[in-house]
Amino acid sequence: MTHVTGTLVLAGTPIGDIADAPPRLAAELETADIVAAEDTRRLRGLTRALGVHTSGRVVSYFEGNESARTPELVEALAGGARVLLVTDAGMPSVSDPGYRLVAAAVEQDIKVTAVPGPSAVLTALALSGLPVDRFCFEGFLPRKAGERLGRLREVADERRTLVYFEAPHRLDDTLAAMAEVFGAERRAAVCRELTKTYEEVKRGGLGELAAWAAEGVRGEITVVVEGAPEAAPAELDAEELVRRVRVREEAGERRKEAIAAVAADAGLPKREVFDAVVAAKNAAGTGPAKGKELS
Numbered sequence: 001m002t003h004v005t006g007t008l009v010l011a012g013t014p015i016g017d018i019a020d021a022p023p024r025l026a027a028e029l030e031t032a033d034i035v036a037a038e039d040t041r042r043l044r045g046l047t048r049a050l051g052v053h054t055s056g057r058v059v060s061y062f063e064g065n066e067s068a069r070t071p072e073l074v075e076a077l078a079g080g081a082r083v084l085l086v087t088d089a090g091m092p093s094v095s096d097p098g099y100r101l102v103a104a105a106v107e108q109d110i111k112v113t114a115v116p117g118p119s120a121v122l123t124a125l126a127l128s129g130l131p132v133d134r135f136c137f138e139g140f141l142p143r144k145a146g147e148r149l150g151r152l153r154e155v156a157d158e159r160r161t162l163v164y165f166e167a168p169h170r171l172d173d174t175l176a177a178m179a180e181v182f183g184a185e186r187r188a189a190v191c192r193e194l195t196k197t198y199e200e201v202k203r204g205g206l207g208e209l210a211a212w213a214a215e216g217v218r219g220e221i222t223v224v225v226e227g228a229p230e231a232a233p234a235e236l237d238a239e240e241l242v243r244r245v246r247v248r249e250e251a252g253e254r255r256k257e258a259i260a261a262v263a264a265d266a267g268l269p270k271r272e273v274f275d276a277v278v279a280a281k282n283a284a285g286t287g288p289a290k291g292k293e294l295s
Helices: 023-031 040-050 066-078 099-107 120-128 145-154 168-182 206-213 238-250 255-266 270-284
Strands: 007-011 034-037 057-060 082-086 111-115 135-140 161-166 187-192 200-205 221-225
Touching: 007 023, 007 066, 007 099, 023 040, 023 082, 023 111, 034 040, 034 066, 040 057, 057 066, 066 082, 066 099, 099 111, 120 161, 120 187, 120 200, 120 221, 145 168, 161 168, 168 187, 168 206, 168 221, 187 206, 200 206, 238 255, 238 270, 255 270
Parallel strands: 007 082, 007 111, 034 057, 034 082, 135 161
Antiparallel strands: 161 221, 187 200, 187 221
16 A cells, blocks of 8 residues: 655745735645744735635745754655645745755655745746746855855856845945956846835846945845857967877868868858968978969
């Protein structure tokens, strides 16, 4: 007989406007056997705003106790309980408590599902005006200046749009570091207080935004940064062009095809590569006459 386990439900909560709460959230809050909340006081405010009452046991589940509390919740799940995990805003485990519990539940083959909800990451991306077809979420940067610069240098050549969370009192330092590593002209958007009364999206170059933030910024912050521009083809000297043609010839390609391939890779006219090959052969005294055309 198969043992029936419970279900872990990750519930997205509003990032600002309570009207954005998904309809299923109220039902899950009322029926869960256990509600694990990042902040139980915030949970009480949420239930009051939604007009619901929790019937199950409410426990805290935050950064300081999630390692110790995870085994307790997994045991409850293994015994058939429906555990609802909510954080202060957004989706659990995305820069919030939850990953440890999800990983532990998956390891025990316990069902994990979600109540989708508002996302600061996706909302900021959509409002930024920057490319959104490919992006990567980098979460919070380190607080120490040296570690922060090191993390930024790791993604200096990243072509995808970058998304960060940041505390308002560190925003000016973070934007200044980004301007230093990515360039002051790299486009970005600072999204503040999303879905709230004083929502603001400030767009511009990183240098401009760093100067703006130095005056002081308040609220919940999401920063969206344009990806690195495509690198221009490297400028190759004649000697390097000739070397690349020779490598292709030695691999069995005919000279005409080798010259065409090297020219395409370097973004150069075939004639320029041909002339470099001819000049090198003539200098060595083993090549065709300078006037011979590329066929």
